[in-house]
Amino acid sequence: MACLAPALAGVVFALEDPGRAKISMVTVTVYLATDGDPKAAGEKALPVGKQLAERLNREQRLRFKHYRLLGQDTQPVLRSYESWAQPLKPSDEVLVRFEAQGQPTKQSALLDLELWLGRKKIVKTDARLEGDKPLFMLGPEWRGGRLIISVALAPLPESRS
Numbered sequence: 001m002a003c004l005a006p007a008l009a010g011v012v013f014a015l016e017d018p019g020r021a022k023i024s025m026v027t028v029t030v031y032l033a034t035d036g037d038p039k040a041a042g043e044k045a046l047p048v049g050k051q052l053a054e055r056l057n058r059e060q061r062l063r064f065k066h067y068r069l070l071g072q073d074t075q076p077v078l079r080s081y082e083s084w085a086q087p088l089k090p091s092d093e094v095l096v097r098f099e100a101q102g103q104p105t106k107q108s109a110l111l112d113l114e115l116w117l118g119r120k121k122i123v124k125t126d127a128r129l130e131g132d133k134p135l136f137m138l139g140p141e142w143r144g145g146r147l148i149i150s151v152a153l154a155p156l157p158e159s160r161s
Helices: 050-057
Strands: 022-034 066-078 083-085 094-100 108-117 120-130 135-142 145-154
Touching (some): 022 083, 066 083, 066 094, 120 135, 120 145
């Protein structure tokens, strides 16, 4: 009887981990909100659209004269593992950790969510994200304004068949 070990030397078997299945997507966006000079956000910061500025102004605590987009990251929600978004790449000053609590639908997802600033956990909460309704969190003071962190569902990429 022949031994199969020599024939399989160097062959790697990859078993798919069902816990790593992408069941949803989340986009984390960081904005600078300021009543001062918006140029303090830097040259790469972009003004936000009128619709988003109006939406933010409806909330008293998020009401500022100027808003600038600083960075964004979209990451998958995995079935059984935590995921991390790093919206200000390459900086790790703002990180968002999230993990699914149950099976999300196309319209909503319940997540265990943590906001990390400067390597310290600042917020830990359960969040239900729905459709195009992002969760906005008022962050720390930064360059004469305040950071606003948005967490929202993103569409799953179409699978290629």
